[in-house]
Amino acid sequence: MNPWPVQERLEACPPALAVVDAAIGRLGGDAFLSGGPRSEARRWVVGVAPAAELRPRGMDRDAIRAFAFRGPGPALGFLPYAWGLGEALGVRRDPGFPPGLLRRYHGLLEWDLPAGTLTIAADDPGLARDLRDLVRSSAREGPSPSRFLRGKPPRPSGTREEYVGGVRETLEAIRDGRVYQLNLSLRWEAAFEPRHSWPLFLHLFRRWPASHYAYLDAGTHRLISTSPERFLQVRRGRVLSQPIKGTLRVPPGVREEPLQAALAGSPKESAELSMIVDLIRNDLSRSCLHGSVTVPVHKAVFRVDDLLQMCSDVEGILRPDRDVVDLLAEAFPGGSVTGCPKEAAMELIDALEGRPRNAYCGAFILLEGPRDMDSSITIRTATVDVAAARLVFDAGSGIVVDSDPEAEYLETVAKAAKFLEVLA
Secondary structure, three states, X not given: OOOOOEEEEEOOOOOOHHHHHHHHHHHOEEEEEEOOOOOOOOEEEEEEEEEEEEOOOOOOHHHHHHHHOOOOOOEEEEEOOOOOHHHHHOOOOOOOOOOOEEEEEEEXXXXXXXXXXXXXXXXXHHXXXXXXXXXXXXXXXXXXXXXXXXXXXXXXXXXXXXXXXXXXXXXXXXXXXXXXXXXXXXXXXXXXXXXHHHHHHHHHHHHOOOOEEEEEEOOOEEEEEEEOOEOOEEEOOEEEEOOEEXXXXXXXXXXXXXXXXXXXXXXXXXXXXXXXXXXXXXXXHOOEOOOOOEEEEEEEEEEEOXXXXXEEEEEEEEOOOOOHHHHHHHHOOOHHHOEEOHHHHHHHHHHHHOOOOOOOOOEEEEEEEOOEEEEEEOOOEEEEEOOOOEEEEEXXXXXXXXXXXXXXXXXXXXXXXXXXXXXX
16 A cells, blocks of 8 residues: 655644544545444544545455555445345345445544554645644634434334334244344434534534444435444454444443343353354454464453443454455455344345345445454444435344343334434
8 A cells, every 4th residue: 555645643642523523524524433442443543535436336356455455545434234245145225325435535634542643644745734734723622512403203114013023023033943143123214404414423422432433424325323343353464353242221320230240141142142253253264364263252241322232352364365355245244233144144134124224234444455454333323315314223133042022122222222312
């Protein structure tokens, strides 16, 4: 990858949301803000002044490599749920929704949170000077206030009874041996002014911090992701996936420690996570050195929003003849948001949900080189349709043989709670 013509590192420069706000507001761009207790790469990356973009159609690995790795700087973007395997299986697609989007930029702002540094990079000295001035003028200001409008409560795609019925159909499929785990979701929809998309992102970021916030203006749609889940990270060929399975709400005023023990000790939740870990191990093994795929952390519990989540670390070493695009294509979409076996689960999800998932359960991606990448699963993610002035968001629950349909419905609503609260 070609280096930036102009690059400067500023010391003792803590992340400032006001700087991100000013950069995107004045110059245009997209953000991938990674931090929090479950993030091993705690940094913020903001691409400013978009220079080129690729909207991939089909799984053309060479086209993605040619675009992403020519630099300078990384490519940032997203792939929808139906990309790759979903396309091969013929799962539903929305013809009006982008088939994916990757962007490269004229400039970059990158904070290293542990080191407290900010790197300014640009392909032009004038832009670099503008970015330095923007940092100086914005760092002392607060971020812009939340300006999004509240209206009618978001409308779900199905009633409680309909979702519970879908869970019962899933349980029948599990007992028949078609699948042994499946992620079933609901969608909510609300009228929304597209100009409030970025203020909504800022409000959510301040109010409900999570490990993998991301924002992308795709023209016809704007994506607001508050994901707690890493999909794939690759650092100099070392691969990390952190699937999440297992959720428990923390009621107000209740001590968290006993609930953590209850979640980690739940046979149902443990089985759910272990199934997905086995699936992820298999997915990584297609691109990693034989014998290198391990699970050094299993059933770790952490808190995000008002929920306890359980996850594992699955690691591996990328083979010399493979790169991050191969790994991405062979592991996509993340197993934690499909089920097992992946192909059968995706076909059943398509039949049960009866709608395209679009961005939901796809991935935000930061491609930095053939052996360097970071990505998140696009859960806890909203999409704004600009022309329709409409916002949609999805939430789902993992179903296994001993799932209780009513409990799975309550878990699904709990995962949607912050969007329901802020929009209602």
